[in-house]
Amino acid sequence: MKGNPKFTVFTPTYNRRHTINRVYESLQSQTYRDFEWIVIDDGSSDGTSELVKAWQEVADFQISYQYQRNSGKHVAFNRAVQAAKGELFVPIDSDDGFLPTSLEIMLRCWESIPAETRKEFTGVVCLYQFKNGLLCGKSLPSSLLDTNSLDLKYKYKIKRDIWGFHRTDVLKAFPFPEDPTVRFIPEDIVWDAIARKYKLRCINAALGILYQDSGNQLTKSEPRKKALVKNYFLQMINRDFDYFIYDPTAFAKRATLYVRYSLHLHDWGFMKPSRFSKTGAFALCCLALFPGLLIFLIDNAIG
Numbered sequence: 365m366k367g368n369p370k371f372t373v374f375t376p377t378y379n380r381r382h383t384i385n386r387v388y389e390s391l392q393s394q395t396y397r398d399f400e401w402i403v404i405d406d407g408s409s410d411g412t413s414e415l416v417k418a419w420q421e422v423a424d425f426q427i428s429y430q431y432q433r434n435s436g437k438h439v440a441f442n443r444a445v446q447a448a449k450g451e452l453f454v455p456i457d458s459d460d461g462f463l464p465t466s467l468e469i470m471l472r473c474w475e476s477i478p479a480e481t482r483k484e485f486t487g488v489v490c491l492y493q494f495k496n497g498l499l500c501g502k503s504l505p506s507s508l509l510d511t512n513s514l515d516l517k518y519k520y521k522i523k524r525d526i527w528g529f530h531r532t533d534v535l536k537a538f539p540f541p542e543d544p545t546v547r548f549i550p551e552d553i554v555w556d557a558i559a560r561k562y563k564l565r566c567i568n569a570a571l572g573i574l575y576q577d578s579g580n581q582l583t584k585s586e587p588r589k590k591a592l593v594k595n596y597f598l599q600m601i602n603r604d605f606d607y608f609i610y611d612p613t614a615f616a617k618r619a620t621l622y623v624r625y626s627l628h629l630h631d632w633g634f635m636k637p638s639r640f641s642k643t644g645a646f647a648l649c650c651l652a653l654f655p656g657l658l659i660f661l662i663d664n665a666i667g
Contacts, residue, residue: 369426371399371467372450372532376440377458378406381415386461386575388419396468399454400426402444407434438540438549445535452487454529459575462527466490466571470528473508473567485510486562489528493570501525504568511566512559517552518610527572534562546592553596556604587628587663594625598639601649605642619649623656628663 375387384403391401401423403416413431420427428447432440445453452474456462470488477485492500505520516522538554597618608615626634633639635653640646 368449368451369398369400370396370450370471371452371454371529372444372448373399373401373454373456374441374444374448375401375403375456375458376406376437376444377403377408377412378434379408379410379412380458381408381410381412383459383575383577384412384415386573387456387458388423390456390461390464390466390573391425392423393464394467395465396471397425399467400428400449402428402447403430404440404444405429405431406437406440407432434547435544436547436549438551439542442539442542445532445539448532451532452529453532453535456527456572459577460492460527461573461575463571463573469567469569469571473565474529477565484563485531485565486534486558487528487530488565488567489516489526490567490572491570492525492527492572492574495573495575499570500574504566507568509566509568510563512563513552513555514559514604514607516564516566517556518604518607518614521611523614525574526566528564528567530558534558541596543592548590548593550593550596550600552600556600587624591625591628594622594629594631594634597622597625598645598649601645602641605645605648608644608648615648616652619645619652620656620659622649623652624659624663627657627660 373387373391375384377384387401391399405412405416413429416427416429420429430443430447432443441455452471454467470490473488474482491503494500501524502522504522511520516526538558540549540554601615601618601622605615622634635646635649637646640649
């Protein structure tokens with residue numbers, strides 16, 4: 365391969381030696397071959413490194429492997445973006461796969477955007493299907509849709525089970541916040557910030573394969589540990605409150621989590637008006653005080 369690849373495919377992994385072969389086999393079968401694969405190992409102890417190094421010896425595409433002390437998926441993501449050589453960045457979890465034509469179809473869709481307007485877009489997304497071929501979640505409202513992640517989530521109610529790529533240069537401008545005390549950062553912190561500036565082109569077809577047998581998630585923790593991200597929930601409520609009208613339930617859930625997690629951290633000033641940039645956000649969190657307190661008490665009762 366001469367020069368930099370078109371795609372950087374990135375996989376974060378933690379003790380997924382038994383499933384990461386799905387990504388490798390998906391890459392082996394791609395009809396479009398101009399890509400590299402970056403694997404960031406978030407502290408695995410199951411022999412993942414030996415498996416990936418064996419693939420490095422035989423693969424006909426570049427595989428980069430980095431090991432990091434367990435720091436969370438968001439830190440692995442930032443490291444991969446900085447190391448990426450590709451123009452387009454494709455994250456794929458270590459328990460998922462994708463169709464042989466996935467990269468080819470997504471690139472064709474990307475290049476169908478007129479060159480003079482492509483700078484307004486961050487990337488292309490598509491749908492997932494289950495292993496049996498059934499669609500995962502709901503289809504998009506049209507065969508091709510130019511929108512953003514905020515509209516997808518709140519207006520079209522496509523909240524999960526989409527997959528695709530972003531421009532690498534955009535991701536470098538919107539890194540995940542890194543806090544050594546936090547192992548989980550809500551991904552919407554980044555995707556929705558990007559949505560304020562860039563559009564997505566959507567493919568109403570399932571190109572990714574979602575499996576349901578992977579066990580524990582890469583980052584999974586008890587409520588008291590997750591409480592450290594409470595300010596990110598408040599940040600999203602404040603920043604995106606103009607979308608409240610489209611999905612009040614989603615915002616109510618975030619407000620409840622903010623109250624719940626603030627109580628876990630004994631942050632008694634969590635309702636100070638100065639923390640809220642929108643009056644509606646403050647009112648919503650006031651309404652969430654009782655359900656947030658109730659869940660907090662349940663956490664303590666079962667913890």
